Amino acid sequence: MTDRSHTSNDPEYDVAILGAGIAGSLLATVLARNGVRTLLLDAGTHPRFAIGESTIPYTSVLLRLLAERYRVPEIKHLASFHALRKHVTSSGGIKRNFGFVHHDEGSPQRPDRINQFVIPKLLHHENHLFRQDVDAYTANLAVRYGATLRQQVRIEDMDIDDSGVRLGGTGGEEFRARYLVDGSGHKSPVARKFGLREEPTRLEHHSRSLFTHMIGVRPFDEVMAPRSSYNNPSPWHQGTLHHVFDGGWMWVIPFDNHPESKNPLCSVGLTLDPRRFDSPGGDPRAEFDAFLARFPDIARQFETARPVRDWVSTGRLQYSATRTVGDRFCVTAHAAGFVDALFSRGLTNTLEVINALGYRLIQASRDGDFSAERFRFVEDLERGLLDANDDMVHSAFVGFRDYDLWDATFRTWAISTVLGTFLLEGVYDRLRRTGSDRELRELESAKYLGSPFPTHVGCNELLQRTTATCREVEAGELGSGEASRRIFADLGAADFIPPPLGLAERSNKFFHATPPKMARSARWAMTRAPREMREIVTGAIGGFVRERVTRRG
Structure with missing residues (x-):
């Protein structure tokens, strides 16, 4: 609970959140669970249609991490197919794989393309989220932990100054808080109020x-x-x-x-x-x-x-913000920017920001310091996440022109997200066993903020070379065949990729980490891998195994 005493002159709420979708509702849950007086406002009502329906293993590790760090066990119900079906909704689908089938217009599809x-069997099955049920669940979860939810409230005006935030709603209602988070979407009231939309957007895609x-x-x-x-x-x-x-x-x-x-x-x-x-x-x-x-x-x-x-x-999907943090406000999730649904990064990026923003808001509510500087890292993270996703999706679209180039760019995405998941799983496992979030705070100083694998030089240099190569193809300076050969050469030379996964082998069209391949990858990690990869791979596999044993127990 907060350790700060409130006076009659205080705003009624510590934090007001615009948007009661999955982003706003999960943040509200995290805050309310930890004693923050939280108001959750939404212009619409639940249940409602929403996209962003496919999870990836990195997403599920983040959900479990949020549940552990902020003491909200119900968030874990979103992190596996069986838990979601048992505790949340029976309307979702199962996700055992990401499938990519390449087509040429007017021609029969070739089975070799x-x-x-x-999804490795060592992990949970991923989800196809039926968002109207999932979003309603998270909104109700926020209420259960003490947040105030008001639906069908459209914000028509606002004032933000040193004394706090005043929100004017439909029908003359007024709400007061000490801080404002806008996770409402492209038509963000805060972005409109302060002219935050980047015109034109810096995004290439x-x-x-x-x-x-x-x-x-x-x-x-x-x-x-x-x-x-x-x-x-x-x-x-x-x-x-x-x-x-x-x-x-x-x-x-x-x-x-x-x-x-x-x-x-x-x-x-x-x-x-x-x-x-x-x-x-x-x-x-x-x-x-x-x-x-x-x-x-x-x-x-x-x-x-x-x-x-x-x-x-829709019109063009891509938009961004000149800044996302100011004194007493933060613009986040799809209010901050959007690239493309390819690679299912939207929910993952949202959870990354909730993880970084949550504990800062909890502490600010206790000590009263809501200055922009306190939240500067959140802005840096949001920018990094958006830019990294832009690079990956832009490269993929260039790759779509020619299957061989797409085949190469697909692999750089696959290895970055797999190794990033391994890194995060190890951090989550140690958080779960020790109760300390020290490693999470240390990750905030990672060199490649926003990358799927933010701590590793070699992997990020591979991603950067792939992006640069695809830009050369787009500019007409390089043929797609030579570009593909260049990327495959980089994959073959990378000493941080576990060889049993076969990602540098053109004949291998599948990332299929079977139990025998995982065992061989563990042996590689313990005997021949660079030191940092040994720690990441063995830490992750140990974490996956311990969690499976815990679930079965």
Whole structure:
């Protein structure tokens, strides 16, 4: 609980949060659990449609870490498929893999132009989150821990000064707090009030999107060549499927992909480079159907499909902020900026910021210091996360032009996210066993802030070279074939990549960390790996094993 006594002149709340989606609600839960008087305001109401439905292992480790660090065990229910189904909702889907299938317009899909990242059995199964249920759960969790939730309150004006924050809502309501966090989205009231939108955005990547929920989407495994032709270790329908092509990608996220599913829906979205695919305007469903006519092997999945809600069609998705922190305010999550849903980084980045912002707000509520300087790291982190994601997605879109180049860039993303997850798992395991967050605070001084693997020089130099190589291809200064050879050479020379994973082998289209490969990776770590990788890999594997034993016990 707070150790500060309140007076009659104090604002009613320590922290007001705009936006009761998963970002605002989890932050409100963390704060309220630790004695911060928290107000959670939202212009809409639950339940409601939202995207950002696919988790990655890094996301799930972060959820468990938040639960442990801030003493909210219910957050762990979001970190595995079985826990989510038992405690939160039976409407989600299971995610055993990330699947990538490359297409050339007007041509049959070639089974050798695929990639798949299989979730290792040592980890939890990941989730396809049915967000209307998950967001309602997190909002209710915040209330359970003492936050005040007000829905259907639109903020029409605000004042922020040395004395605190005043928010004017619809109908003349007024709310007062000592600090304001805006996690509401692109139309952020704080960004509008202080002119924070970066115009034009510094982000290189360009994409727009159209998306909906559908029924009747057929599993790709059923409509294409037999699985033996693809040789993929995990069925496509058991994970998040990405159809990738020159100029864009499509996501297919089923909620009906396990035997006990009670939700027949499937999330479908098409993301396009507007410089390559002009928006025709008008009906987005007509645009979707016209796209399918150009890619008949994708179209097979949708022969019996129909939307169950109106299509959403966007302009350019990318936006950013000139700054995200000021005296008594922070702009975060999708209010701060957005790149693209590729690689499922949105929720992960949000959780990173909640982790860094949470303990600072708890301490500020106790000692009364809400100065911008106290929260400067949060701004640096948000900028780093956005820029790192921009580099990865921009490189991927360049890679989509040619399968061999995409195959190479896919691997640099895969190894960075895997090793970053290993790093974080070791930190979480030691937090869980010791109760000390010392290592988490030390990670804030990492050299490559915002990177999936922020502490490692070699991995980040590999990512930077990949980004630079793809920029040369985009500028017409380098052929895609030579670019692919260059990246594969870098992968082959990297002494920090566990050789049993086979990421430098062109013939290996899959990241499939089977138990034997994990065992061989552990032996490599203990005998031949560079020292820092030995500690990271053995620490992570030890953590995964201890957690499995704990769950079974």
